[in-house]
Each structure stands twice: as C-alpha cells, then as structure tokens.
Amino acid sequence: MISGHRDGTTGTTIAIPERQVSPHGETPKTAGRRPDGPPARRRGAAPGRRRSRSPAPSSGRYLVTGPSNAQQRSQVARTGAAIDSVRGDGSIEVSAIPSELAAIKRLGFRASALPAPAPEPSGRAATSYHTFAEMQAELDAVVAAYPQIVRKVVIGKSYQGRDIVGVKISDNVATDENEPEVLYISNIHARERLTAEQTLDLIATLTKGYGSNSRITNLVNGREIWLMPMVNPDGQVYDMTSDTQPGRMWRKNRQPAPTDLNRNFPYKWGCCGGSSGNVNSETYRGPSAESAPETKVLTNFVRSRVVGGKQQLKLFLDIHADAAMVLWPFGYTYNDTAPGMSADEAATHQAIGRDLASSNGFTPGQSSDLYITDGTTDDWTWGDQRIFSFTIEVAGGSFYPSPSRIDSLVAGTRESLLRLTEYADCPYRAIGKQGQYCPAGLRR
Numbered sequence: 001m002i003s004g005h006r007d008g009t010t011g012t013t014i015a016i017p018e019r020q021v022s023p024h025g026e027t028p029k030t031a032g033r034r035p036d037g038p039p040a041r042r043r044g045a046a047p048g049r050r051r052s053r054s055p056a057p058s059s060g061r062y063l064v065t066g067p068s069n070a071q072q073r074s075q076v077a078r079t080g081a082a083i084d085s086v087r088g089d090g091s092i093e094v095s096a097i098p099s100e101l102a103a104i105k106r107l108g109f110r111a112s113a114l115p116a117p118a119p120e121p122s123g124r125a126a127t128s129y130h131t132f133a134e135m136q137a138e139l140d141a142v143v144a145a146y147p148q149i150v151r152k153v154v155i156g157k158s159y160q161g162r163d164i165v166g167v168k169i170s171d172n173v174a175t176d177e178n179e180p181e182v183l184y185i186s187n188i189h190a191r192e193r194l195t196a197e198q199t200l201d202l203i204a205t206l207t208k209g210y211g212s213n214s215r216i217t218n219l220v221n222g223r224e225i226w227l228m229p230m231v232n233p234d235g236q237v238y239d240m241t242s243d244t245q246p247g248r249m250w251r252k253n254r255q256p257a258p259t260d261l262n263r264n265f266p267y268k269w270g271c272c273g274g275s276s277g278n279v280n281s282e283t284y285r286g287p288s289a290e291s292a293p294e295t296k297v298l299t300n301f302v303r304s305r306v307v308g309g310k311q312q313l314k315l316f317l318d319i320h321a322d323a324a325m326v327l328w329p330f331g332y333t334y335n336d337t338a339p340g341m342s343a344d345e346a347a348t349h350q351a352i353g354r355d356l357a358s359s360n361g362f363t364p365g366q367s368s369d370l371y372i373t374d375g376t377t378d379d380w381t382w383g384d385q386r387i388f389s390f391t392i393e394v395a396g397g398s399f400y401p402s403p404s405r406i407d408s409l410v411a412g413t414r415e416s417l418l419r420l421t422e423y424a425d426c427p428y429r430a431i432g433k434q435g436q437y438c439p440a441g442l443r444r
Contacts, residue, residue, distance in 0.1 A: 056280050057097040061116075061249065065091045066109035070334065073371035079103040080276030082251060082260070082283050083371055084399075085323050095251065095282045116248075128403030129193045130200065132162065132237050135229050138200060139167055146207045149173050149220055156297030158234045159255050164297050166228030169206050171221040180424040181224040181305060181312045183387075184417070185298070186319035188261050188377065190235030190250045191399045194409060195319040198394055199229040201410040202417050215418070223424050224312075232261055232294055249399065251282050253294055259286040262318070263373070264295040267380035268332040274374035285375050298377075302385055314424045316381040316389040317417070322401070323370075323393035326357040326416070329382040331367035332374045340383050344433060349382075351430035352423055353390060356416040360395075367391065388427040392416060 061084070067073045068090050077083055081096035081104060093114060096104065104111055130138065143152045151173045154163045170179065184202070186195035206225065209216030219225070230236050234254035252258035260282060263275035266289035270277070275285035290296045305312045328349035330338055336346045350364075357364035367373060378389035394413050401409060423430060426438035 057099065059095045059097050059249075059280075059282050060101070061093065061095050061114040062101060062104075062111040063087075063091055063114055064094055064104055064109050064111045066107075067092060070369055070371055072109075074273065074368075075107055076104055076109065077283070077371040077373070078273040079107075080278050080281035080283055082281075086370065095249070097278070097280050097282075099278070100276075100281065128406060129240070130196055130229075131240055132230060132233050135196060135200065136163070136165060139165060139203075139229075142167065142203060142207055146210070149210055150203075150207060153226070155228070155301045157293065158232070158297075159253055159293045160234045162233040162237070164228065164231055164233065164294065166226060167203060169203070169220055169225040169227065170223065176307075177224065179222060179224050180314040181226065182315040182317070182421055182424050183226045183228075183302065183305075183313050184317040184319065185228045185231045185377070187230040187236055188232050188294075188318060189320065190232050190239040190252070191248070192321040193236075193240070193399065194321050194394055194396050194401060194406065196229040196236070197406050198319050198410045198413055198417070199227050201414060203227055203229075205414060205418070219418070219421050223421065225421065226313075231298060234294075252284065253292055255292065257287075258284070259292040259295075260284055261292055261294050262377055263375040264289065264292045265375050265377055265380035266290050266299065267375070267383040268330075269375040272332045272372055272374045274332060274372040274376075289375065299380070302381060302387075306385075311385055311387060313381075313385070313387045314427060315420060316378060316387045317420060318377045318389075318391045320391055320393045321399060322396040324360075324362045324395035325370070325391075325393040326353045326362050326364045327367045327370070327378075327391040327393065328353045329367060329379050329389055331376050331379050332372060334366075334368045334372075336366065344428070344431065344437075347431050348427050348433075349388060349390075352388065352420065352427060355430065356390070356392070356419055359415040359419060360412050362392070362395070362416070388423075390420065 064076060067076055073083060073092060076092065076094065079100040081094040081100040084093040084095055086092050101111055139152055143150045149169055149171060151168045152165065153168055154165050156164050158164060170177065184199060186199040206216055206220055210220050211217055232253055235250055235252060238254055239248060239250040252260050257279045263283050263285040269289035270285050276283045278284060286292055290299055302313065330341060337343055353364045378391055381387045382389040392413065394409065396409055426434040428434050428437040
C-alpha cells in the first residue's frame with residue numbers, strides 16, 4: 001500500500017502473490033536446484049513421458065553494420081532486437097532472437113555473431129561486483145553509520161519476492177520536509193552491473209562527505225534524495241549467479257514471460273515500434289503497461305510522492321550501461337517538442353543534459369537521437385508525472401568491465417550525478433528562467 005500522508009519515508013509495497021525466497025536466493029519450488037532451473041515434473045505425469053514442447057528461441061549477440069542514423073537504428077529496434085551499444089564507427093551491437101536477426105538482414109543490414117563474454121580465470125567474473133545480498137548489507141551498514149541522514153526504505157517486492165530496496169538521504173531523514181526531492185534508480189536491466197556500483201558510490205559520496213564537504217553538506221541539507229541501486233533484483237541475482245551456467249547477459253525480469261522493465265511503463269506503452277510484443281524478445285514490453293511487479297512498485301512509489309496534489313520529485317535519473325551518453329525525453333518521437341513538452345521544457349532538459357555530459361565527456365542527446373523507444377522510465381516520469389528526467393549511460397566498453405576498473409569508471413561519472421542533484425532546487429535555472437518558473441522558496 002501507499003502511504004496516504006506526508007510521511008512518505010515509510011516506503012511503498014504492492015499486493016502481489018507472496019513468493020518466499022530462501023537465504024540462497026531460491027524460492028521453495030527452486031530450492032535444491034539451480035536458480036530458475038526447469039520446473040518440477042507435472043503431478044501425475046509418468047517419468048519419461050513429458051509433453052513435447054519446442055524450446056524458446058534464445059537470444060544471441062551480433063554486430064550490425066549499415067545503419068547510419070537514428071531512423072535506421074530505429075528500424076533495427078522495431079524488429080524487437082535490443083540495441084546494446086553504438087560503436088564509434090556507427091555499427092551497433094544488438095541482442096536478437098533468430099526471427100529478429102532475419103528481419104535485420106531483410107532490411108539490408110549485415111550482421112555477424114559477437115563472441116560470448118569471457119569469464120574471469122576463476123570462472124566467477126562477478127566477484128568484485130556487489131551481489132544482491134552484499135548490496136543490502138552495504139545499505140544496512142550505511143544506515144548504521146549515518147542514522148541521522150540515512151534511512152533504509154523497502155518500496156515493494158519483486159516477482160520472486162525479493163525486496164526492492166533503497167535509501168533516503170536528507171538532514172532530517174525521519175521527517176518529510178518541504179524540500180525538493182530526487183529519485184535515482186539503477187540496474188533495471190540485470191546485466192548492467194556497473195550501474196548499481198554507480199549508485200552505491202553516490203551513497204558513499206553523500207554520506208562520507210556530509211559535515212566536512214560544504215557542497216555535499218548543502219545538497220543533503222537542502223534536498224530529499226532517494227537512491228535505489230537494484231530495482232530488478234530477480235534478474236540481477238539470475239545474471240550474477242550464471243557465469244558458469246546459462247543466463248549470463250540477462251536483461252529482463254524473471255516472470256514466466258520475462259519482461260523488459262524499461263519498456264513496461266504506462267506512457268506511450270507499445271505505441272511506436274520501440275518495443276516488442278514477442279515474449280522471447282529482449283525488448284518484450286509485457287502483455288500490458290505496468291504488468292511487471294517491479295514496474296508497478298516503481299510507479300506506485302513515484303505516485304506516492306504526490307502530496308497535496310503536487311509531485312515532490314523534481315528530478316529523476318535512470319542509470320544504464322554502457323554507451324557513455326546522457327539522454328533525456330522523449331524516446332517515442334524524434335520531435336524535440338511534442339504534446340507534454342514545451343520549448344522551455346525541452347530547452348531545460350537539453351541544457352541540464354549537456355552540462356552533465358560536459359563533466360565526463362559523454363555524448364548528450366534526446367533519447368530518440370539513438371533510436372525510438374516506448375514505455376520507458378523517463379518518458380513516463382516526465383510525460384505523466386512532470387519530473388525532469390534523464391538517463392545516464394555509464395561508460396565501460398561492455399556490460400561486464402573488469403572489476404579492477406569499477407572505481408575509476410564510477411569516479412568518472414560521479415560529478416555528473418552531483419550536478420544533477422544541484423539542479424533539484426529549480427531545473428529551469430539551467431536556462432536562466434528560475435524567476436519565471438520557480439517560487440523563491442524553492443530556490444536554495
């Protein structure tokens with residue numbers, strides 16, 4: 001349920017069928033076998049007489065050459081393939097099932113198979129990335145060390161029953177003050193492991209610097225900052241435990257018909273060829289908007305921040321990997337302005353996005369400058385909730401950069417997250433129109 005009063009720090013939960021998770025990350029039905037393994041034999045079925053079923057087509061990774069602009073990349077995306085990255089020479093890396101690969105080739109583009117990610121010599125490439133359990137333990141440790149400015153929140157449950165957890169950081173953290181709020185999420189795509197590290201780094205920066213660094217202290221004192229490192233915990237657990245078994249490079253959640261959570265949001269859902277209706281596709285949008293429990297948990301939380309008819313969240317950030325870009329809405333249309341996006345609103349998104357990109361050398365652009373998408377987080381948070389919204393695609397060169405590079409990679413993006421947080425008092429300050437749009441009481 002959603003808190004119906006101003007004390008929103010209690011968190012948000014939703015009513016879904018309870019699926020208990022064992023300490024090993026398994027549900028009762030999966031205990032004793034590998035996570036997400038084959039289901040138990042149907043009651044009453046004779047051994048060796050299982051019903052014949054064609055295996056679902058598996059996704060492979062390919063390098064596609066030929067597309068040279070957003071329209072052509074959107075043609076590739078319209079097949080249902082997930083565009084993983086755009087290389088400097090214009091070629092694109094995609095994840096695609098066989099029917100999508102065939103469709104890409106029918107468009108006249110060339111495709112060649114990419115090698116599978118090589119495991120570390122130990123066979124466990126993920127050892128230096130936080131597991132779901134380690135992330136929870138780190139949040140608990142931060143709360144214990146800084147109880148005056150950090151509060152842990154559980155906003156709901158994943159499909160398999162894991163907590164979707166985060167922290168609130170503010171000077172009077174137990175009080176819901178009249179301060180501008182920001183929400184930053186990461187790891188909505190399971191394989192994008194570096195994104196959770198980026199969010200954990202920001203948590204560490206804000207807590208360790210409080211009281212000694214005036215910039216950090218002012219941010220914490222003047223804002224309510226919500227940070228959620230792993231919003232797709234089932235997918236993250238599956239991906240991270242799969243280095244020696246099928247499942248690595250996992251993107252979606254873990255429903256029986258796994259859904260791309262970043263195509264499941266209820267704004268322009270399925271409208272424009274930016275997602276797939278094929279359940280086997282990497283960009284499967286689900287049978288309906290908000291059909292994934294994790295999506296519903298996030299939208300419920302965002303809606304819970306509407307107090308007295310006014311949305312308290314001023315900025316939203318969805319952290320992805322690994323394109324080294326700063327993106328803003330809309331993704332469903334190539335137009336800079338559209339219904340729900342005025343010229344000043346577009347200019348504000350552009351100015352903030354370019355400022356963030358200037359801090360780390362990333363490429364700034366509207367989401368659709370890459371390719372058309374629909375049903376995404378930041379199209380919804382802006383289009384439906386009027387929260388200035390951004391995606392940062394952290395750098396790394398792959399979804400699994402060497403653990404030895406984690407510290408330097410997250411450090412390279414840290415400044416852009418701090419700058420974004422500073423804009424929460426009045427995003428229109430980026431275009432010099434704070435006097436026109438922002439009440440004096442919100443300018444800090």
